[in-house]
Amino acid sequence: MARILDGKAIQQQILDELRPRIARLAALRRPPGLVAILVGDTPASQLYVASKVKTCRELGMYSEELRLPAAVSTEELLGHIRHFNERDDIDGILVQMPLPKHVDSRAVLLAIRPEKDVDGFHPFNVGQLVANAPAPRACTPAGVMELLRRSGIDPAGAEAVIVGRSDIVGKPMALLLLHAHATVTICHSKTRDLPAVCRRADILVAAMGKPAFITAEFIRPGAVVIDVGINRVTDRAEAERIARGAPAKLAAFEKNGSVLVGDVHPGDAAALAGAYTPVPGGVGPLTIAMLMANTVECAEKRLA
Numbered sequence: 001m002a003r004i005l006d007g008k009a010i011q012q013q014i015l016d017e018l019r020p021r022i023a024r025l026a027a028l029r030r031p032p033g034l035v036a037i038l039v040g041d042t043p044a045s046q047l048y049v050a051s052k053v054k055t056c057r058e059l060g061m062y063s064e065e066l067r068l069p070a071a072v073s074t075e076e077l078l079g080h081i082r083h084f085n086e087r088d089d090i091d092g093i094l095v096q097m098p099l100p101k102h103v104d105s106r107a108v109l110l111a112i113r114p115e116k117d118v119d120g121f122h123p124f125n126v127g128q129l130v131a132n133a134p135a136p137r138a139c140t141p142a143g144v145m146e147l148l149r150r151s152g153i154d155p156a157g158a159e160a161v162i163v164g165r166s167d168i169v170g171k172p173m174a175l176l177l178l179h180a181h182a183t184v185t186i187c188h189s190k191t192r193d194l195p196a197v198c199r200r201a202d203i204l205v206a207a208m209g210k211p212a213f214i215t216a217e218f219i220r221p222g223a224v225v226i227d228v229g230i231n232r233v234t235d236r237a238e239a240e241r242i243a244r245g246a247p248a249k250l251a252a253f254e255k256n257g258s259v260l261v262g263d264v265h266p267g268d269a270a271a272l273a274g275a276y277t278p279v280p281g282g283v284g285p286l287t288i289a290m291l292m293a294n295t296v297e298c299a300e301k302r303l304a
């Protein structure tokens with residue numbers, strides 16, 4: 001039986017470790033403060049931002065949510081960021097990605113002061129990551145590293161294969177695993193014989209945004225399979241394919257008319273992997289935990 005890597009339990013550990021640090025800052029000056037900026041009304045982004053703000057409040061941190069219409073101009077968004085850069089009570093600024101096509105995302109990420117860049121997306125912080133120097137790290141890959149560490153999985157010497165080369169997950173994930181001494185391969189849509197490359201992996205990270213794409217032929221028996229994807233499937237035939245070996249997925253589909261699934265086939269991961277992250281309840285909770293950790297760290301640097 002594959003071991004299930006319980007992201008929710010590890011999230012709770014991390015949040016519990018943050019509580020005394022938050023209390024100390026609150027006693028010293030004020031609680032850490034985070035602003036989440038949400039552009040447009042994409043349901044998934046709304047859910048993610050709501051979950052981030054809620055976790056802040058549960059921890060006793062200050063949080064604000066700024067919602068802007070999808071038609072907002074780059075200039076207007078930059079104006080808001082400059083305002084939050086100057087606000088003394090705000091330690092972290094997060095702009096939920098992706099932004100609408102007409103918005104200049106690079107200009108937006110450049111505008112956030114690197115000391116308040118709790119997503120680690122500013123080019124300065126990306127440079128710090130490349131150099132393995134201290135700075136806020138992108139939350140999802142940082143969460144995966146915490147999950148591995150706290151599960152007793154050491155990447156040193158392991159073959160790590162990452163499927164997906166995004167700025168948010170694939171690229172920073174590769175650097176973090178490299179710094180942890182893994183032998184790292186990044187795959188993408190042009191990779192030749194992707195299943196064969198993936199089967200080399202001791203640690204396989206799926207982060208390309210295709211529901212249950214990673215099936216048995218991609219998984220080396222006993223591998224650690226980390227599923228970063230989160231996709232909502234509404235097609236019945238697709239739900240039935242995904243539910244093979246994972247009947248709970250079909251039950252969820254019957255109940256709700258849709259089902260959440262990662263980039264890894266859940267039944268195949270359960271049958272073949274040594275350990276794997278479920279969706280939901282795997283990597284997602286770690287992303288939020290690391291955002292909280294980054295915010296507390298930014299606040300400590302500014303206040304302590």
Ligand code: GUN
Nearest residue numbers: 095096097098119139140
């Ligand atoms: N979109 C998907 N993941 C993330 C994330 O970690 N941070 C932000 N800001 N947007 C995202």
